[in-house]
Amino acid sequence: MDRSLVALGAPRAERADAVRNRLHLLTTAREMLATQGADKVTMDGLAERAGLGKGTVFRRFGSRAGIFHALLDDDERAFQEQVLSGPAPLGPGAAPADRLIAYGRARIAFQLGHYDIARAALDGTRPIAAGEGTISQVHIRMLLGLADLGVADLDMLAVQLTAALEGPFLLYLSAPDHADAALRVEERMAQGWEELVLRICRP
């Protein structure tokens, strides 16, 4: 018997357990969200419902905000896929200003669809994506670079436009309380974003 395989076995098994626990916790959290609402998804509540120890939940997510951050991650990846390789103007192949407008419209819909999760993923002790930048920051910065605006500090403009796009729901606006209201808010925000982009991009 090869002892090195045995030695390697334990950590490998632990990693598989970790992946299984994480998936089980995320599935449980989604169930709790759908049936009980975001308020009930706490470290203790999730551990109890998942039948795992609080320590396990803490190791996987670090904080309550971390649970929601993880829930958001999967959908963020699907969203990013659309932006990187979906059809134009959201995907590649249109003029930068048109892509900025299309991106804003798609992002506003994404945010409305994830209002509670995105809010709960906010962590008062650190930025949304410290250092690397969010999907929105990176994409808006890229498009601003292509738009040839004559602005000296495109990085700062990208941060400010990202905030203009994502900040309203994260910071200032309440969740629309029925589907009609949500549609109206979505349309108003998309129109407002389009106007903002056109004013910034006009020569």
Added chain:
Amino acid sequence: MDRSLVALGAPRAERADAVRNRLHLLTTAREMLATQGADKVTMDGLAERAGLGKGTVFRRFGSRAGIFHALLDDDERAFQEQVLSGPAPLGPGAAPADRLIAYGRARIAFQLGHYDIARAALDGTRPIAAGEGTISQVHIRMLLGLADLGVADLDMLAVQLTAALEGPFLLYLSAPDHADAALRVEERMAQGWEELVLRICRP
């Protein structure tokens, strides 16, 4: 002896106690912030340091975020005073675009000076100022109205510009780690805000 005065005495004394407790808790929280940092200011930590029960802290502030919200309130009022009746262009008496630029510059400095407190005052379960709007939203909306921009939805533009102004520090940017870096970020953000306002306001 007039029994009605005795009957009224108890609630009045309780209100005086409540005011005293609140002031004592806020003073204690400021001390903790200055000497230990925002992380240590928790419901339990504050109650212990102030020598009061956790129930009292809960009744006064409702949540940890509520403590920071209350700390911010006093300084917000002083800031608002400058905007309402201080010298132009921050105060009244200049053109709307100049006042927007001056407001942004002042607000960016305010935010940098309150980075930890403003972050910790965020509450993932509700907007910063549900319903009534924040100082920034109300003021920016007023100035946009005076600027005669030909924009259909000034309320939405005001929310989006408020987010562009306040969102970067609340959501995306880390705290500058020394005074020089803070000055540079403050100047970059102020320049970026000026550029944004000029592009939105040009005819």
